[in-house]
Amino acid sequence: MTNPPQLDLMAEMVELIPRLRRYARVLVRDSDRADEFVQEALVRGVARIDQFQPGTDLRAWLFTILHNLVVSSFRRDKHRALLAERQGPPEQATLPRQEDWTELRQVETAMKRLDPRYRDLLLLASVTGASYEELARELSIPIGTVRSRLNRARSHLKRQLENGA
Helix, strand or coil: CCCHHHHHHHHHHHHHHHHHHHHHHHHHCCHHHHHHHHHHHHHHHHHCHHHCCCCCCHHHHHHHHHHHHHHHHHHHHHHHHHHHHHHCCCCCCCCCCHHHHHHHHHHHHHHHHCCHHHHHHHHHHHHHCCCHHHHHHHHCCCHHHHHHHHHHHHHHHHHHHHCCC
16 A cells, blocks of 8 residues: 555646646647656656655656656657668658757757756746746745856857757
């Protein structure tokens, strides 16, 4: 039987569903597919709830699960596209452009290089669309810190992408 701390975590997971959906939609740009990824992330999160370390950020843990699912799916899709290309594409089929994969990989690499304080805030701001005030209140940091970190994150990311990440 599930113990009370795990029930609390699951209730917290339910509260995070809207944020997970927004993040997934940003990643895949397809609401139906995004919902499938969120559902799978929640299923995996519940199945591995005993691996969650109390005192850490549940939101970050679930976002990581979701992100990894999407990346794995992109890799699988790329592999399938390569196999289909070797077999000859069916009529009317369009394979992903190499440039799209390269750009996605560059953005992912550039994001990984960002300082975690900047990266997490940039992802949170981008996915939730929250105002500076909302972010400051949610993270319990001054609004000036939010503005400064977001500015630095965007500047660093832009510079890395311009330099070829």
